[in-house]
Amino acid sequence: MGKPTGKKKNPDPPTDSSVSGGGNKSAKSFDRSASKAAATFDEDMAIFINRALELKEEGNKLFQKRDNEGAMLRYDKAVKLLPKDHGEVAYLRTGMASCYMHMGLGEYPNAINECNLALEASPRYSKALLKRARCYEALNKMDFAFRDSRIVLNMEAENVSAKEIFERVRKVLVGRGVDVAEMEKSFSADVEDGEEADSGKRGDKNLEDKVVVEEKKVSHVMDKEVVIASQIDATVTRTVKLVHGDDIRWAQLPLDSSVRLVRDIIRDRFPSLKGFLIKYRDSEGDLVTITTTDELRVAASTREKLGSFRLYVTEVSPIQEPVYDGESNDKFAKGSSSVADNGSVGGDYVESEKPSACIEHWIFQFAQLFKNHVGFDSDSYLDIHNLGMKLYTEAMEDIVTGEDAQELFDIAAHKFQEMAALAMFNWGNVHMSKARRQIYFPEDGSRETILEKVEAGFEWATNEYNKAAEKYEEAVKVKSDFYEALLALGQQQFEQAKLCWYHALRNKIDIESQASQEVLKLYNKAEESMEKGMQIWEEMEERRLNGISDSDKHKTLLQKLGLDGVFSEASDEDNAEQTANMTSQINLLWGSLLYERSIVEYKLGLPTWDECLEVAVEKFELAGASATDIAVMVKNHCSNENALEGMGFKIDEIVQAWNEMYDAKRWQIGVPSFRLEPLFRRRSPKLHDILENVFTGPQ
Numbered sequence: 001m002g003k004p005t006g007k008k009k010n011p012d013p014p015t016d017s018s019v020s021g022g023g024n025k026s027a028k029s030f031d032r033s034a035s036k037a038a039a040t041f042d043e044d045m046a047i048f049i050n051r052a053l054e055l056k057e058e059g060n061k062l063f064q065k066r067d068n069e070g071a072m073l074r075y076d077k078a079v080k081l082l083p084k085d086h087g088e089v090a091y092l093r094t095g096m097a098s099c100y101m102h103m104g105l106g107e108y109p110n111a112i113n114e115c116n117l118a119l120e121a122s123p124r125y126s127k128a129l130l131k132r133a134r135c136y137e138a139l140n141k142m143d144f145a146f147r148d149s150r151i152v153l154n155m156e157a158e159n160v161s162a163k164e165i166f167e168r169v170r171k172v173l174v175g176r177g178v179d180v181a182e183m184e185k186s187f188s189a190d191v192e193d194g195e196e197a198d199s200g201k202r203g204d205k206n207l208e209d210k211v212v213v214e215e216k217k218v219s220h221v222m223d224k225e226v227v228i229a230s231q232i233d234a235t236v237t238r239t240v241k242l243v244h245g246d247d248i249r250w251a252q253l254p255l256d257s258s259v260r261l262v263r264d265i266i267r268d269r270f271p272s273l274k275g276f277l278i279k280y281r282d283s284e285g286d287l288v289t290i291t292t293t294d295e296l297r298v299a300a301s302t303r304e305k306l307g308s309f310r311l312y313v314t315e316v317s318p319i320q321e322p323v324y325d326g327e328s329n330d331k332f333a334k335g336s337s338s339v340a341d342n343g344s345v346g347g348d349y350v351e352s353e354k355p356s357a358c359i360e361h362w363i364f365q366f367a368q369l370f371k372n373h374v375g376f377d378s379d380s381y382l383d384i385h386n387l388g389m390k391l392y393t394e395a396m397e398d399i400v401t402g403e404d405a406q407e408l409f410d411i412a413a414h415k416f417q418e419m420a421a422l423a424m425f426n427w428g429n430v431h432m433s434k435a436r437r438q439i440y441f442p443e444d445g446s447r448e449t450i451l452e453k454v455e456a457g458f459e460w461a462t463n464e465y466n467k468a469a470e471k472y473e474e475a476v477k478v479k480s481d482f483y484e485a486l487l488a489l490g491q492q493q494f495e496q497a498k499l500c501w502y503h504a505l506r507n508k509i510d511i512e513s514q515a516s517q518e519v520l521k522l523y524n525k526a527e528e529s530m531e532k533g534m535q536i537w538e539e540m541e542e543r544r545l546n547g548i549s550d551s552d553k554h555k556t557l558l559q560k561l562g563l564d565g566v567f568s569e570a571s572d573e574d575n576a577e578q579t580a581n582m583t584s585q586i587n588l589l590w591g592s593l594l595y596e597r598s599i600v601e602y603k604l605g606l607p608t609w610d611e612c613l614e615v616a617v618e619k620f621e622l623a624g625a626s627a628t629d630i631a632v633m634v635k636n637h638c639s640n641e642n643a644l645e646g647m648g649f650k651i652d653e654i655v656q657a658w659n660e661m662y663d664a665k666r667w668q669i670g671v672p673s674f675r676l677e678p679l680f681r682r683r684s685p686k687l688h689d690i691l692e693n694v695f696t697g698p699q
Contacts, residue, residue: 591619
């Protein structure tokens with residue numbers, strides 16, 4: 001029901017009637033070359049289709065995580081990889097429309113446009129029609145919403161969502177005095193008979209193109225509203241709507257149900273939710289969280305004023321889910337008329353004396369954002385500080401002039417040195433994050449205004465990159481073998497090189513220009529920093545495997561002094577997993593740098609671009625990238641004349657997808673994190689795309 005369909009066109013190979021099948025050698029040669037080209041095309045297309053399906057699955061996962069921008073990026077790339085008549089195009093366009101709808105009412109026109117494109121690929125896709133109908137209804141275009149919902153009902157008479165939309169819109173149109181019966185005549189049974197497939201050719205263009213958007217996909221249930229029948233029981237029940245985003249479901253609750261029963265019913269209706277809050281909308285329009293049975297009764301008392309009884313389900317982390325009170329709090333009543341702690345006024349309901357154990361959601365989100373994007377891990381930082389202080393105290397308690405105490409002082413100094421270097425490293429990460437500041441353009445701004453904003457953004461980012469480089473260099477000065485700072489410095493120089501390149505595109509650029517020389521200089525520095533950091537890390541890892549690292553020496557000394565419990569070590573299995581991932585991530589970053597450099601060298605006309613691309617492919621192979629992804633990247637390099645037109649494929653997006661796949665695996669198997677992970681998982685700054693679009697797009 002509602003499945004998008006697309007017809008694959010397989011044109012017959014061209015024939016030449018003037019060529020005989022007998023002894024014409026040139027004709028046979030032409031046939032062999034043509035068949036070879038067709039086989040190559042089919043092989044390439046199979047690679048693109050496989051990659052598109054992978055991107056679709058990644059987009060679905062991001063959509064479930066509420067990452068609408070990330071999901072749209074995956075869907076858009078998947079559409080570009082597929083043939084226009086492929087069956088998945090309508091589904092992907094619909095998914096993009098769903099993302100736009102979740103971003104707010106201002107994005108509904110974009111959602112409608114995506115629905116139109118989906119319906120071009122599959123005109124009878126009911127999901128697209130329903131999605132477009134919802135958009136039209138929200139934008140107060142009731143006639144269009146009426147049309148789309150009526151078309152769906154003609155095709156699927158039992159579609160519950162279409163019925164609800166149709167009835168709502170019909171009531172509004174009747175209230176405005178519109179002749180609804182006359183409108184319905186335009187959408188009679190000819191739609192069901194399939195005649196509208198030809199109506200597109202006859203020119204039904206005065207109405208907007210047919211559209212569709214995939215509903216939010218939660219626990220593999222898409223665009224469904226499950227109606228739960230009332231059980232035959234002596235208990236008196238009430239009908240409740242459970243609202244989770246766009247997914248609205250019915251449920252039957254006993255009149256005297258407890259908040260724990262409601263929680264259990266919600267878990268049954270939405271099994272994919274690990275943790276959630278139960279809310280209701282009070283008379284002032286605020287969403288108020290329910291934690292007790294008394295609060296549930298207050299919510300039910302608002303039903304007469306606000307119509308149907310609705311409970312809103314908001315997904316949260318399991319640690320943020322409150323402890324629900326299943327018993328009545330009447331014994332704590334303080335008077336015959338009081339105000340509940342959620343601010344609603346109701347009969348004799350009183351304030352609950354148990355405070356909620358819920359942590360404020362924004363605090364948790366901000367902590368995660370700060371840790372992931374800035375790279376500041378407060379736990380590891382404090383561990384190093386506490387370790388240094390403990391060793392220092394142990395030495396002070398011993399005979400200060402003794403030889404053992406001097407060795408403890410050396411270990412403590414080593415740890416404080418590492419802590420100082422780590423502080424400078426984290427300081428540089430802060431400036432790297434500040435360099436990602438978003439640029440906002442006025443809606444009615446002229447091109448001159450846009451250029452001014454872009455120039456200001458470029459200067460801001462350049463200044464922050466320079467500050468980050470200073471901090472990383474200071475970290476290396478404090479601790480010469482602090483390889484994390486060298487790798488971070490290489491990442492900073494890589495990003496700044498790309499920024500300068502896109503900025504230089506404003507003017508005509510060649511190999512002799514100062515801008516191109518500056519870009520190549522930054523790429524040289526980035527490669528040098530990467531190579532030096534990789535070399536130090538490999539040497540440290542080799543010493544660790546041979547049992548002669550500084551950590552092993554410190555451990556032996558502490559064991560001799562009876563202080564072997566000071567250090568906490570990871571298991572050999574965790575170390576092996578982290579080493580493998582470290583190697584993969586460094587090669588991935590290095591490969592991305594070389595790939596981008598090959599593009600710059602090719603556009604500047606340097607003959608070394610080919611060698612640079614070959615080394616980049618080697619780095620990707622060492623990183624464990626799939627053969628399909630590598631083939632897609634090489635195929636769409638700007639040097640390839642056979643690259644698909646309008647692909648716009650970027651290495652940053654594939655690298656980000658790889659990092660997200662590893663991140664999911666790490667959480668699943670419990671691999672410990674390390675300091676460079678936030679750096680490796682950095683997304684490409686949006687300023688790069690803005691500069692590219694402004695300076696290379698239409699003037």
